[in-house]
Each structure stands twice: as structure tokens, then as C-alpha cells.
Amino acid sequence: MEPARGDVAMLVLAAAGAAVAGIQDNLQRSGFRDVRPAHGFAFVRIAQGDATALDVAEHLAISKQAAGKLVDQLVDRGYVVRTHDPSDRRRRPLQLTQRGRACTGAAEAAAQQVVNSWQDRLGADGVVALRNLLQQLDLSGPIRPAW
Amino acid sequence: MEPARGDVAMLVLAAAGAAVAGIQDNLQRSGFRDVRPAHGFAFVRIAQGDATALDVAEHLAISKQAAGKLVDQLVDRGYVVRTHDPSDRRRRPLQLTQRGRACTGAAEAAAQQVVNSWQDRLGADGVVALRNLLQQLDLSGPIRPAW
DNA sequence: CCATCATGGTCAACCAGGCTGACCATTTCT
DNA sequence: AGAAATGGTCAGCCTGGTTGACCATGATGG
Numbered sequence: 001m002e003p004a005r006g007d008v009a010m011l012v013l014a015a016a017g018a019a020v021a022g023i024q025d026n027l028q029r030s031g032f033r034d035v036r037p038a039h040g041f042a043f044v045r046i047a048q049g050d051a052t053a054l055d056v057a058e059h060l061a062i063s064k065q066a067a068g069k070l071v072d073q074l075v076d077r078g079y080v081v082r083t084h085d086p087s088d089r090r091r092r093p094l095q096l097t098q099r100g101r102a103c104t105g106a107a108e109a110a111a112q113q114v115v116n117s118w119q120d121r122l123g124a125d126g127v128v129a130l131r132n133l134l135q136q137l138d139l140s141g142p143i144r145p146a147w
Numbered sequence: 148m149e150p151a152r153g154d155v156a157m158l159v160l161a162a163a164g165a166a167v168a169g170i171q172d173n174l175q176r177s178g179f180r181d182v183r184p185a186h187g188f189a190f191v192r193i194a195q196g197d198a199t200a201l202d203v204a205e206h207l208a209i210s211k212q213a214a215g216k217l218v219d220q221l222v223d224r225g226y227v228v229r230t231h232d233p234s235d236r237r238r239r240p241l242q243l244t245q246r247g248r249a250c251t252g253a254a255e256a257a258a259q260q261v262v263n264s265w266q267d268r269l270g271a272d273g274v275v276a277l278r279n280l281l282q283q284l285d286l287s288g289p290i291r292p293a294w
Numbered sequence: 295c296c297a298t299c300a301t302g303g304t305c306a307a308c309c310a311g312g313c314t315g316a317c318c319a320t321t322t323c324t
Numbered sequence: 325a326g327a328a329a330t331g332g333t334c335a336g337c338c339t340g341g342t343t344g345a346c347c348a349t350g351a352t353g354g
Contacts, residue, residue, distance in 0.1 A: 008265075008274060009166045009258040011281035016163030017291035018284070019156045037294035038340090054302060066341055068304070090302045090349050111156040118155075121283050127155060133277045134158035136268050137165070144164035146293030147184035185311090201331060213312055215333070237320050237331040 016146050019114055026110035032103050034077050041143045042070055043104045046080060046094045053092065061142035079103055163293050166261055173257035179250050181224050188290045189217055190251045193227060193241045200239065208289035226250055 020037050027035060038060065045051045045059040057067035071094060074080040079100035085091040096104065119127045167184050174182060185207065192198045192206040204214035218241060221227040226247035232238040243251065266274045 005259060005262045005274060005278065007258075008262045008278045008281070009170065011278060011284075011286075012159065012162050012166050013293070014286040014290065015159045015281055015284055016293040018286045019159050020293050021291055023156065036340095041294075052302070062340095063342065064303075065305090065343085069340075088302085088350070092303075111154075112152060115152045115155045118284055121285065122280055126280055126283065127152060129276060130280045131152065131155045131158060133269055133273055133280070134155070134162055136273065137158075137162055137265055138268065139158075139161040139165045143161065144168060146160070146163040146167050147188075199331070209311095210313060211332075212314085212334090216311075235321070235331085239332075 013146060019111075022114040022117070023107065023110045026113050027103075027107055030106045030110070032106055035079075035103060035107075038070060038145075039074060039079075040104075040107050042067075042074065043079075043096070043100065043107065044143075046074075046096055046100075047104055051094050053094070056094070059142055061144055074100070160293060166258075169261040169264070170254065170257045173260050174250075174254055177253045177257070179253055182226075182250060182254075185217060185292075186221060186226070187251075187254050189214075189221065190226075190243070190247065190254065191290075193221075193243055193247075194251055198241050200241070203241070206289055208291055221247070 023040070024037060027040075041060055042056050045056050051059075053067045053071045054064050056071060057064045060067065060070075062070075071080065071082075074094075075082060078097060080094050081097055082092040083095050085093050115127060118130075122130065170187070171184060174187075188207055189203050192203050198206075200214045200218045201211050203218060204211045207214065207217075209217075218227065218229075221241075222229060225244055227241050228244055229239040230242050232240050262274060265277075269277065
């Protein structure tokens with residue numbers, strides 16, 4: 001019987017919580033106070049281009065109605081605009097505004113800052129090793145809240 | 148300028164989401180269908196002994212009222228009992244029931260199963276390396292939802 | 295070519311799980 | 325003894341999800 005290693009799961013959880021908290025913190029500090037983590041994940045999909053609310057829903061594994069509300073918020077706050085698809089008048093493709101792009105940029109910087117702080121503890125090759133290991137897990141599918 | 152590594156944060160997030168989903172899944176399969184992840188984290192503190200609802204609140208970084216509700220659920224579902232502290236009649240120390248202990252055991256097994264599945268991809272030393280790296284991050288404090 | 299079905303989106307009602315504020319009983323401090 | 329602090333509960337509210345129903349548009353097949 002192998003030694004108990006369920007603690008690895010807890011460590012990953014703790015790291016994820018710290019990552020989200022850190023990113024959120026950095027983002028707020030750079031002036032984006034009206035975005036939640038879920039908005040950030042929506043940005044990921046929207047930035048890829050030609051995303052509808054339904055695409056966002058699938059990306060976040062939430063209902064289309066919930067995604068609709070979320071997009072409403074992004075529109076209200078000036079991060080996103082609903083455009084039109086001339087070839088299908090039902091679709092409302094989403095597009096980042098100037099501010100939306102600024103926010104995604106800030107979010108990337110915020111994430112990088114968190115990883116940099118990890119690098120202080122792990123060293124550059126530690127971070128590389130960590131990334132390699134996580135990549136090998138090959139996790140795909142929608143982005144889900146940890147809990 | 149260093150290469151962009153914000154993606155490490157995303158990888159950690161994905162791993163955490165997968166871990167929680169996997170644990171939850173395994174737990175349900177072993178018959179515990181009325182526990183959420185938050186309950187599991189509460190168990191962690193309660194299992195340490197002499198925990199009050201307030202301790203749970205601090206452990207999960209939620210309000211004492213929210214912790215109270217959460218404990219109510221655990222009591223209703225038969226996982227926990229509220230005892231008395233003879234030396235302070237305000238405190239209601241919590242104690243795991245038989246079923247509570249069974250559930251924490253199942254949760255550990257569920258977590259271990261998830262890590263085992265990771266081991267299939269990373270190999271035994273990969274898992275060890277991952278744990279070492281995460282431990283070096285030295286994250287403490289309350290358990291926070293990733294988002 | 296039209297009828298039917300599928301798809302993208304919105305509206306409404308509801309629920310779960312957080313929050314704050316107020317309060318009570320008890321303990322601790324001065 | 326009186327005042328402040330502490331553990332707990334109650335009540336009301338808000339946010340972010342859910343499902344069900346529905347509309348407009350597009351795709352499909354007799």
C-alpha cells in the first residue's frame with residue numbers, strides 16, 4: 001500500500017485559492033474593482049473572438065441564462081459590446097472594448113505577478129517544473145469553480 | 148523581460164477544479180450525496196477536535212452566521228453533534244458522529260483516488276515532485292474558494 | 295414551398311449560500 | 325458591580341446560480 005497522498009489535492013486547492021486571491025488583489029490594485037474571477041474566465045473565451053453568450057456558458061459550464069446575466073454585467077461595465085452577425089441574426093457575438101482589452105492585459109500581468117512571487121520560493125526551474133507537471137495532467141474541458 | 152508564465156496560474160486553477168470535481172464524484176459514488184466541498188473543509192477543522200462554529204468560520208474565512216448555517220446542515224444530516232463545554236456555557240464544541248468519521252474517511256480515500264489518477268500520468272516521482280513544489284509555496288491561512 | 299424542428303437569446307420565478315445588523319446569554323475585565 | 329468582550333442565533337437582504345417558458349430566426353425534409 002502506498003503512503004497516503006490525498007494531501008496533494010489539498011495543496012493544489014490551497015495554491016488555487018491563493019492564486020485567485022492574489023490575482024484578484026493585483027487586479028483591484030490596478031484599478032479594476034468591478035470584475036470577479038468568473039468575469040476573467042469569460043474574458044478568456046471572449047478574447048478568442050466570435051464568442052456568443054452560449055460559448056461563454058459552455059466555457060464556464062454554466063447555463064446559458066447565467067452566462068447571459070454575466071455578459072450583461074460586462075456590457076454594463078463597459079468591458080464588452082454585443083455585436084451582430086450578418087449571416088445569422090440570432091447570434092450576438094461579443095467583442096472586447098478598449099477597456100476590456102485593458103482589463104485582460106491587467107489580468108495577465110496580475111497572474112504573472114502571482115507566479116513571480118511563487119518563483120521567489122521555488123526558483124525559476126521550480127516554476128518550470130511545476131508548469132511541466134501540471135501540463136502533463138492534461139486537464140481540459142470547461143473551467144469550473146474549485147468550490 | 149521574462150517569458151509570460153501567467154499560464155501556470157491557470158493550470159493550477161484547472162487542477163484544483165478537477166481535484167474538487169473528482170473528489171466530489173468519488174464521494175457521491177461511495178454514498179455521501181449530501182455533502183458539498185465546503186462541508187469537507189469544515190470536517191477538516193472539526194476533526195481536529197474542540198472546534199466551535201466560530202472556529203469553522205475562521206477556517207473557511209466566512210462569517211460566523213454562515214458557518215452556523217453550515218454546521219446546522221451537518222447536524223441535520225447526522226455528521227456532527229453540538230456538545231457542551233462545562234467550563235464555558237456559551238461555547239458549543241462540535242464533534243463528529245460515527246457517520247461523520249465515515250464521511251471524512253471516504254473523503255480522504257476519494258482524494259487519494261484522484262491523486263492516484265494523476266500518478267498514472269506523472270509517475271510516482273512526478274507526484275512527489277509536485278507535492279514538494281506545492282509544499283514549498285508554504286501557503287497557510289484559511290481555506291478559500293478558488294472562485 | 296411550407297411545416298416542422300433546432301438554435302440563440304431573453305424573461306420570470308425560484309433557491310442556495312453568502313452577507314450585515316441586531317440581539318441574547320455568558321464570561322471577562324476594571 | 326458595571327462595562328466590555330465573546331459565542332451564538334434570528335431576521336432580512338443580495339448575488340449568482342438554477343429551471344421552465346417563450347420568441348425570433350435559421351435549417352431541414354416531405
